[in-house]
Every structure is written in structure tokens, then in C-alpha cells.
Amino acid sequence: MTAATIAGAFTLHHLDQAYPPPLENTGALSQEVVDRKGALLRVYAAPDGRWRLKAEIEQLDPQFIKMLVAYEDRRFWSHSGVDPIALARAAMQLVLNGRVVSGGSTLSMQLARLIEPREERSFSAKFRQIARALQIEWRLSKREILNRYLTLAPYGGNLEGVRAASLAWFGKEPQKLTLSEAALLVALPQSPEARRPDRHPDTAKSARDRVLARMAKAGIIAEGEVERASRGKVAAQRLPMPAFAAHLADTVIRATPGELRRPLLLDRGVQAALEEVAREGARRLGRKVSVAMVMADARTGDVLARVGSAGYFDSSRAGWIDMSVAERSPGSTLKPFIYALAIEDGLVMQETMIEDRPGNFHGYRPRNFDMEYQGDVTVRQALQMSLNVPAIRLLDAVGTARLISRLKRAGVQLALPKGQAPGLAIGLGGAGLTLEKLVQAYTALANRGEARMLRYSTEDEETASTEVLTPAAAWQIADMLSGVVPPQGAPRLGIAYKTGTSYGYRDAWAVGYDGRHVLGVWVGRPDGGSVPGLTGYLAAAPILFEAFSRSGVGITPFPPRPAGAVRLTAAELPMPLRRFSSTFSAAQTGAPTEPAPEIVFPPEGARIDVGLSENRNAGILALKIIGGRAPFRWLANGKPLAETFRRRTASWAPDGGGASTLTVIDAAGRTASVSVFLE
Structure with a gap:
């Protein structure tokens, strides 16, 4: 290695360290709230008003990535930031035609322009772009470069990045795109305003079709697919960004303002279904009426959906008020x-x-x-x-x-x-x-x-x-x-x-449950006004x-009947339970002067071995109380024992082990209960 080469390398290294590329100039990213599976619930515009969502190529449609590289920078995976062949071709076309026919910019050079934008179009600006592309390649992997480019590339209006574009133009994440959709997303960043499909649909369609034709010529897609994809219409309007569980999303974003991605336990499918039901229900019930719903998994406590109103943006129903927590x-x-x-x-x-x-x-x-x-x-x-x-x-x-x-x-x-x-x-x-x-x-x-x-x-x-x-x-x-x-x-x-x-008639409620899920519904006016005829x-x-x-959760059967839970007919009820009476006259019982009954055996929470492990029906459990007025009636797991006892001792033969509840009722209607575990 000659001294000149060493000196040149040293100088380039010194300049690179002195003037590093401004890789931090990516702009603030949009905050996201996602469900338990990572599906987007709500996204917020960045502080500068732009929709800028972080992209990860592992989560993007592979066909789109292949088409993008083939169209914009086909030697992307092999060059070091600059494609000499593409630059030479662009220069030759400029000389022969007197105008720019095709650009020689690589994706790395385009990223350099995005993080360090310059208004002038000159050779010096191009040389700075080339230098920056080389610096970027030294610092970032190819995948990191693609991620950053697809996060910052312009797609029309205040849309930046492929995810924001796909959500706005197609209403979905760019994980699985049609051929027509992928081609449009490849074409848009070259002239994002001139090709906006909502404003210039013909221009957008022509640009998309050119991408399809080039992909067929390059062997990326089959000729037969081009004709079919070209018949598809481009998006006629820009769609709103997702805003599911809007009230809850606002709450978690306020609580953690610095986090870009907040995962929740909600299920987007359940949430979307319940929000639609709420909107339809409110429309049927009339003006100013709102609907709130909460669905939870009773076994885990996980909230699967929370609908705060019949429409977050519906001002006629005060939709901004979260009635699920009112x-x-x-x-x-x-x-x-x-x-x-x-x-x-x-x-x-x-x-x-x-x-x-x-x-x-x-x-x-x-x-x-x-x-x-x-x-x-x-x-x-x-x-x-x-x-x-x-x-x-x-x-x-x-x-x-x-x-x-x-x-x-x-x-x-x-x-x-x-x-x-x-x-x-x-x-x-x-x-x-x-x-x-x-x-x-x-x-x-x-x-x-x-x-x-x-x-x-x-x-x-x-x-x-x-x-x-x-x-x-x-x-x-x-x-x-x-x-x-x-x-x-x-x-x-x-x-x-x-x-x-x-x-x-201010609030109407309905709460339902199966063997796993609980769903609560509230209907009414957020301002507390009366709605004549409004009932649960x-x-x-x-x-x-x-x-x-x-909701899509299905119906889970109720748990099996627990031990001791019985449903007796009227004829099977013991006499004291055939009619409820909360008062006892002095003529019937005399004024109760004794203390209320208290179970002293078995004690609360005791684990008692009554021999059930050796013989299922061998156990006999002694029962003892103090206080109360005779006669006493005992219930085991809600089922009355066969006889009424005048003494403060009794016995019970359980029909199985496990958790049991014992209750005694005295003549004055006073009760005492204990929970035990029998073995």
C-alpha cells in the first residue's frame, strides 16, 4: 500500500468522522397502540403533523420489497452505496437527450436525500449525496437502510413511509398486498404529489402500469399477471387512519407519552365488531343516545374490547366522552x-x-x-x-x-x-x-x-x-x-x-356472561338527560x-355444577325454606336475647381429613355451634340436611371431598357460615 493511498484513506476517515451523516434526522415517529396480536388499534400523527410509522421489512410484503429493489436499485444488495453502472447510464442519456431520462440514484442515495433534504438540483448536490450514501453504507446494514427508507419515503400529502401509505390508500398494513397495490406503492415516492391517487387517479394509474410492465420485462412477475393487475382501479379516496378503542388509546398514550408502541390485551377483531354494533344500536335509538361496552375474559381478567361511545368523532352524541368509565x-x-x-x-x-x-x-x-x-x-x-x-x-x-x-x-x-x-x-x-x-x-x-x-x-x-x-x-x-x-x-x-x-330513564344496562366471557352494555345520554322509554x-x-x-369469541358452556349445588323442587324444600320471612314475631319466637349463632367446629378455612381418600363415603364430620336459638337447620353447600337439630351439635356425612361451605340458621333467622376443605 503506497503512502498516497494511506494518506487518502486517513483523510477520508477524518472527514467522515468530522462530518458524519445526520442519521438521527428521521423526524419524530407516529405513536402506535396495538392489540394482543400486534394488530394496529390506533395511530397518532407525529408532532409535525405527518403520519410516519416505523417500517420493518420482515413485516412487509416480500413481493413489494422485490419489486421496489428491481425498479429503483436492482444492484442494491451488492453495491456499496453508489451504482457506477446506473450513474454512467444516466449520464449518457443526459448527454444524448439533453434532459434527464432516468436517474442513477441508489436507495442509499435517496435515503441520504431524505435525511438531509436540499432544494437545489446541481452536480455538487449530487456529489454530496453520493458521499453521504457511502457513509450510510459504512454505518448501516442493507436491511437497516431499507427500513429507514421505507419509513421516510414520501407518498403524498402528509404520508411518509410505506405503512402510512398502505393504511391511507388501501386500509391495511402492507404485509400482504395485491400486485396492483404493490406496484402503486413502488411508483408513488418518485412523484408523490403528482401521482396522488385521490387527486390524480389517471396519472397514478399510468405510473402503476409502467411499474407492472417493467416488472414483467425483468421477469419479476408473469406477463399474464400484468394485464389482470392493470385492470384494477387505484384508490379513489384517502382512508382515515385506524382509531379503534380510541378512548382507551388516548388514556394509555397520556400515561406513557414517550413510548412509540403500546401493546394492549384487546382483540382488534372483537373491538371492531363491538364498535360497529354500538354505532348501529345508537342510530336505531335516536339522537344524542350513546352506547358503551366492555368485554372481558372472566378467567384471566383480560379486557378483549372496550367501546367508550357510539362514535369517538360523533359530536352529536358527545362521542369524545368515555362512558365505559363514567x-x-x-x-x-x-x-x-x-x-x-x-x-x-x-x-x-x-x-x-x-x-x-x-x-x-x-x-x-x-x-x-x-x-x-x-x-x-x-x-x-x-x-x-x-x-x-x-x-x-x-x-x-x-x-x-x-x-x-x-x-x-x-x-x-x-x-x-x-x-x-x-x-x-x-x-x-x-x-x-x-x-x-x-x-x-x-x-x-x-x-x-x-x-x-x-x-x-x-x-x-x-x-x-x-x-x-x-x-x-x-x-x-x-x-x-x-x-x-x-x-x-x-x-x-x-x-x-x-x-x-x-x-x-337515564341509563339502560345489560350484562351477560357465558362460562368464560362477560359483556356489559350501557345505553343513554352522556349528559345524563332522560330518554323516555329507555329500559335495559x-x-x-x-x-x-x-x-x-x-364478537367472534363464541359461547363457552357454563362450568359444571359444583359439589353440593342442587336445584330442589318446591316439594323437596324443608318447611323453613318453602317461604321466605325476614321477620319473626315475639309470639312465634320471643324476642331473641341470645347471641347470634357461631360455628366453632369446623373452624373457618380448616383442612379436615375425614377418611375420604380411603373410602369415598366413610367421612363423618362433627358440627358444633355456640349461641343462637333452637331449633337449628344446617345447610351443606346450599343443600339442607335431612333433619332439624335442637342441640348445638350435629353431624354431616359428605358425599365427596374438596371445598365445602357449611351454614347454620337459628330460629330467629340469624346465620353463620364457614368454608372448609375435606380430604
Whole structure:
């Protein structure tokens, strides 16, 4: 190596280090929110107003990449930034024709122009471009160069990069393009404004067809495919960028403003289907009415879809307001939890008779929604018909504090009027609750009594499920709610569901679930205005059934009946459970002066070996209480024992091992329960 060569190399190296290419001049990228599979939910324009999405050639259509390289820079994979053959050909054509016929720029040179744009077209500018291309090739791999070029290349208007172009012109990611689409995306960056398909469709078509012809001549595509692809029309209009789960996307972007890509647990297919159902439902229901929905996997807590309104950009319905997290009166949607607690306590079973007549509960006089009363009904009928008075009778018996406590276990906090203690009215919607939290509570009903905290991202803490109800009580509620008649015109789907309507026709609710998924629907006006005739059954339930049908998740069967869960006929019920009575007169029982009953054996949470592992039917479990007033009746997993006991000791022969719940009820209707595990 001569001294001159060494000196020249040293000088070039020094100049390269002193004047490196401005590779950081890529402009800010658009922020993306994607679903659990990486599908784009929502994208945001960069701060400079341009749609600029990062491209990765591994995620682009291979045919498009092959056509791009063949058309723009066929020796791209072998040259070092400059193609001498292409430059010589361009220079010769310039001399012979007196004008530029074809360019000699490589993709590396075009990238240099994109990161360091210059207005003048001169030989000196071209030489600087060549020098920059050489520097780029020294620093980046070929794949990195292609990625950067396909992120920054102009495609008309404020579109930069192949992903933004494909979304705007074709409404899809450039992972699998038609031959016609791929050819148009190859042609656009050369003259992005003159070839914009929405403004100059004929010019765009001609440019696309020239690309197709050259690809056929180069042997990239077959001649027969050219004719078929040339018959296709170019995009007539520019499409809006994806904006699925727009409210939720706004929330996560505000929370993490520096992150370019935020993955969520949502499923884009489910989200898109529910948003369409919401829009259609709102149009049917009239002006100013909006719809919100939340669908979650009850076993994991993963939120599969969250629709905040009937249309994020629909100002006539205040679509920018996220009604999935707005506190509203939940109407009757909490009644299933009241009935579940009453079943747990052994106060009622499905065929227990209960009064539906006007009542006075410490000054609170609830009335049924239709102002009519049914007289004596079964507990099953009372829940299915959503009768108000029976629900308040049961809530008065189990206590509002217990209902609130169980909801807190599910991570649900009711919003009560300022300065007021919780009263019986919470059973009919006298508290604030969001749709999101209502769905979270219902995960307990769909998941054998265990609630799951809702999760939107893999970064959200995954918490263990929390027992809110016994499996037997959850099964009884599902058995009753799955028998509710579907709304008119809706097919039976094999789901359990409950509706609710708030005071003054302001909010209509429907929450449904199968053996895995919970879907909640809210309908109303975001401003809280009344909508005459708006009810859960007529407005929200049809949307619930349609959304479940179109969501694509399918219907999961309910879990099998847990041990001890039985559905007795009226004739099989023990006498105390044939009719519910929450009051005991002094003439019948005398004023209760004894302390309430307390189970001292088995203790709460105990694991007890009763010999079931050796002989399935060998176990006999002793039961003992203190306090309470005789006679006592015992229930094992919701099923009454055969006899009533006057003594404070009893025995039970379980029919199997595992988790069990034991409940004792004294003559004054007071109860105590423990959960144990038998081995």
C-alpha cells in the first residue's frame, strides 16, 4: 500500500468522522397502540403533523420489497452505496437527450436525500449525496437502510413511509398486498404529489402500469399477471387512519407519552365488531343516545374490547366522552349479588316463595318498575322478572354492609351520595358505578364465584382471583339468569344476563356472561338527560345479544355444577325454606336475647381429613355451634340436611371431598357460615 493511498484513506476517515451523516434526522415517529396480536388499534400523527410509522421489512410484503429493489436499485444488495453502472447510464442519456431520462440514484442515495433534504438540483448536490450514501453504507446494514427508507419515503400529502401509505390508500398494513397495490406503492415516492391517487387517479394509474410492465420485462412477475393487475382501479379516496378503542388509546398514550408502541390485551377483531354494533344500536335509538361496552375474559381478567361511545368523532352524541368509565346509576344490575348472598346464608333457594307486595323497610318504600305487584312468587321468578320489592326484602335480611363488602372483594367501590350512609336503595341503583367495574364484578358470577381484576396490558399487574361468592351460589345465579327470556327477535345464545334501568330513564344496562366471557352494555345520554322509554330490556339487551353474536369469541358452556349445588323442587324444600320471612314475631319466637349463632367446629378455612381418600363415603364430620336459638337447620353447600337439630351439635356425612361451605340458621333467622376443605 503506497503512502498516497494511506494518506487518502486517513483523510477520508477524518472527514467522515468530522462530518458524519445526520442519521438521527428521521423526524419524530407516529405513536402506535396495538392489540394482543400486534394488530394496529390506533395511530397518532407525529408532532409535525405527518403520519410516519416505523417500517420493518420482515413485516412487509416480500413481493413489494422485490419489486421496489428491481425498479429503483436492482444492484442494491451488492453495491456499496453508489451504482457506477446506473450513474454512467444516466449520464449518457443526459448527454444524448439533453434532459434527464432516468436517474442513477441508489436507495442509499435517496435515503441520504431524505435525511438531509436540499432544494437545489446541481452536480455538487449530487456529489454530496453520493458521499453521504457511502457513509450510510459504512454505518448501516442493507436491511437497516431499507427500513429507514421505507419509513421516510414520501407518498403524498402528509404520508411518509410505506405503512402510512398502505393504511391511507388501501386500509391495511402492507404485509400482504395485491400486485396492483404493490406496484402503486413502488411508483408513488418518485412523484408523490403528482401521482396522488385521490387527486390524480389517471396519472397514478399510468405510473402503476409502467411499474407492472417493467416488472414483467425483468421477469419479476408473469406477463399474464400484468394485464389482470392493470385492470384494477387505484384508490379513489384517502382512508382515515385506524382509531379503534380510541378512548382507551388516548388514556394509555397520556400515561406513557414517550413510548412509540403500546401493546394492549384487546382483540382488534372483537373491538371492531363491538364498535360497529354500538354505532348501529345508537342510530336505531335516536339522537344524542350513546352506547358503551366492555368485554372481558372472566378467567384471566383480560379486557378483549372496550367501546367508550357510539362514535369517538360523533359530536352529536358527545362521542369524545368515555362512558365505559363514567359513574352512573346501575339500576337493578346488582340484584344477582343480593340473591347470591341470600342463597349462601341459607335464607332461600330457587323455589322458595317470597312476597312481592308493597313494604315499608325502616321508612324506605320501594316500588316495582311497572308499579304493579305479583303477589307470591318464587325466588327464581323474582330475579328473572327483576322485581324490586323481593330484592329489597332479601337485601334487608343479608345486610347492605355485606353486599358492599363482597363488591369490595371484587375490587368494586360504590360511589355513594356525599355524607350519606349506604342504605337499601343501593340494591335498586342508589349508588354510582362504572360499566368497567360492573363487568369486573360480574367476572365472579362467570368464574365460579371468583372475581378477576380487569387488565388492559401485559404490564398491568396480574392479581390472583378473589373469592366473592361460593361456587354453589354463583351456579344458582347462573342457572336462574340463563333462563331469562331473550329480547324480542334475539336467539337464545346460552348466556345468563341481567338488565337494569336507572331512575328517570337515564341509563339502560345489560350484562351477560357465558362460562368464560362477560359483556356489559350501557345505553343513554352522556349528559345524563332522560330518554323516555329507555329500559335495559328494550334498549340495552338487544345490543348485548347482537354484540355477543358478532364478537367472534363464541359461547363457552357454563362450568359444571359444583359439589353440593342442587336445584330442589318446591316439594323437596324443608318447611323453613318453602317461604321466605325476614321477620319473626315475639309470639312465634320471643324476642331473641341470645347471641347470634357461631360455628366453632369446623373452624373457618380448616383442612379436615375425614377418611375420604380411603373410602369415598366413610367421612363423618362433627358440627358444633355456640349461641343462637333452637331449633337449628344446617345447610351443606346450599343443600339442607335431612333433619332439624335442637342441640348445638350435629353431624354431616359428605358425599365427596374438596371445598365445602357449611351454614347454620337459628330460629330467629340469624346465620353463620364457614368454608372448609375435606380430604
